[in-house]
Amino acid sequence: MAESGALVCARPPARRTMRPLLLVAALLELSGASLLPGPLLRAEVPPTRRQRSASLRMGAFALKPTVTLDADVGAAYGKTKIGVLLLNLGGPDDLDAVEPFLYNLFSDPEIITLPSSLGWLNGPIATIISKTRAPTSRE
Incomplete structure (x- = not known):
């Protein structure tokens, strides 16, 4: 069983969904978090290369934070008031x-803010999101 907070895939993701997952993993790694493989499904017999590959794709992945906050920093956030502004942007x-x-x-860039060195990724990320979400949004 996977640890709490872990994402478990019941079946291997479709090929078209692997690219966004790899992009997300790369962005997480660059931002200071990492995507670590969690416990994998174990077979009683040693798995073949194909089974091992499928097992890795079916493994649980958990985010491992690489940055920790001091208690003083957390206390400062507790004293700060945070406001949330909701806007209706309309639609197509x-x-x-x-x-x-x-x-x-x-x-x-105001919706998805990336570091300046990764600003060129805004277009490809927008393309991935628009092409994968448009069919669902049309329904």
């Missing part, structure tokens, strides 16, 4: 405009 006029709308939304 018709179903054919869903994908361009999502691309424009997620390519905005």
Whole structure:
């Protein structure tokens, strides 16, 4: 059984979903967190290379924070008031405009803020999100 907070895949992810997962893992690694393999499914017989590959894809992955906060820093956050502003950004006029709308939304650096050295990734990330979410959003 996976530890609490771990993401467990019941079956291997589809090939089209692996690229976004790899991109997310790379971004997490660059941001100071890492994606570590958790406990894997164990077979009673030594697995073949193909089974080992499938087992790795089916493994549990947990985020391991690499930054810790001092107690004083946490106390400072407790004293600060935080406000949340919710905005209605509207939406596309018709179903054919869903994908361009999502691309424009997620390519905005104010929506997804990356370090300046990774700013070039805004476009590819927006493309991945718009192409994968548009079919679901059209429904």
